[in-house]
Amino acid sequence: MNISNDDKVSKPAVYHCVKCKNHCPNPLKLPSCGHIICGPIGEKNATCCAVILLKTVNTAKCPKCPNKLAKSTKLEDLEPVIKPQVSSGKGSTAEIQPKNQGASDEFEATASSSPPPPKPTREKTEFTTDIRDDCRMKIIVIGETGTGKSTFCNILAGEEHDSHLFPTSAASTSCTQVTRFAQSFFMGDQGKPIDIIDTIGFNDPTNENDAFIIADLVAKLNKNCDYINVVAIILNGTRARFERSLIGMLRIFHEMFNKDTFWHHVILIFTHMGMDKDSVDKRKNANKGNSDDERLEDYIGVLAEQFSNAKGASYLTIDCLWNKDNADEKEAFVNSMNELWDRIQKAKRLTTKNVTEVEISNEKLQKMIAEEVGKLEEQMQKKDKEHAAELKEIKETLRMEMVVLLKIQIK
Structure with missing residues (x-):
């Protein structure tokens, strides 16, 4: 089938910053x-x-x-570079408002004469080794194996829940085998650039495997990430109870950062909770008439007994496997994701420069952290040497070009 020039859709230009080397939304x-x-x-x-x-x-x-x-x-x-669209009568871009106060992801234009607006351009996620000075909001995603951490990362990046971007698995072993930095866009919206820090799922901070996981995370946060805005702790809402492994995991992160401000950056994300009316009613009946909010607030209360600063901690219920044909689930998902973005925007920076000072009694873990930090420092020194050589070559090229121009001017 022949396609006319009028039918062809051009892809939006992508611009990269000469300072941070990343994609520039503006x-x-x-x-x-x-x-x-x-x-x-x-x-x-x-x-x-x-x-x-x-x-x-x-x-x-x-x-x-x-x-x-x-x-x-x-x-x-x-x-x-990108000129803003100016509203000026016929054919202008209308202001977009969500229907039913954000209860749906379908939008309508306030100006009835304007055509339906196009969907936001969906940008690709790129993995990188360094997210310092990249002008993005940063969210670190942590959780035990099997809570839906990778599924949540896929949804966060605007992908399908089972996307290969962040591989998921029904097995008891974690698909994520190393801490990864992803430069992405919230729900695929190019106007909402974020960094997603995908961590390895773990179950027991005292065993050797989980000790490596923590060492890998601490080293990378200290050397390749300057700050974070939000700590998203993924929890299975169908079995929301405190086990030794969970307490151990939270204690490690509590020690990593400023104890007085850490919980201000935490959002507990409860997954695996269907939000259709039948599922909500079943949970209420199973919990002696207590609603989801009442049950989860009790959960926060128990958390505060372990960590005094956790009182009043923020939480959201996000069913990443929501049924797109169910109006209740659709509304709950859209509202929760809108609320999540609002909290990410308002979050201040939590510096990562002192995470290696975490007080951990496990001597083996301390040794592993030191080794991982040492490896990253070697890699950074190697890159610095490569950049210095590249800069020297550029300067020499410019010098030669100036010599040629001077000769031309003299002639």
Whole structure:
């Protein structure tokens, strides 16, 4: 079948920042050279590469070329690459509002004359080894094996629940075998860039295997991640009870970060809970008339007995296997994901620079952490040498080009 030019759909251009090397949701052009740098996203101005660069404007220059910025350079002097759409009568883009106060993922335009809006462009997730200074909200996902951690990561990235992006398994062994950093977009929306830190599922922090898991995580957070915004703890809502392995896992993470602020960043995600009316009613009957919220708040109360700062901890119920043909489940899922994004946006930064100072009595674990940190430091030193050699080559190329230009001018 022949397709006319009018029927062809062009893919949106992808721009990468010369400073952080990542995809730019809001790309800006640097003056003179025109190289691309990350611009602010919403109200997160302080975290974008452009603002960081302009803070050192007296010595600031393009990260890719010798072009220096004028001392008077301001953020508004940087030209946006993607021009905003302006509403101006017929054919303009209408403001989009969700139906029923966010209860559905179907949208309608407030201007009846406008055509239905296109769905957000779904961006791909890319795995990387370093997520420092990339201007994204960062969410670390932890949980015991079998709680649905990888399934949740797939949903978070806008994939199907059983996507191979974050492999899932019905077996008792974890599919994730190493801590991974994924530069992604919340629910696939290019306007919501996030980093997903996918950790290895574990069951007992005292055994040798789980000791390696913790050592791997601590080393990577310390060396390749500068901060996190949200700690998502995945729990199976159908068997929400405290076991020794869970308490041990939470105690490790509680020790890793600032004890006074850690729980402000935690969101307990209860999975495996069908939200159709029959499932909700069955759970209520099985729990002596207590609703899901009442039961989970009791759970938080027990948690606070173990960790005093956990009182009032945040939680959400998210059924990643929700039935798309069921209106109740659809509404519950959309509302929960909207609430999750709202909490991610509001979350402050929790630094990871001191995670190696975690007080762990297990001497073997301490040794493993030191070994993993040492390996990462060696890798980083090797990359620094490679970058230095590459920079030297670029400078030599520029010098030769300048010599050629001078010769031409002299002639």
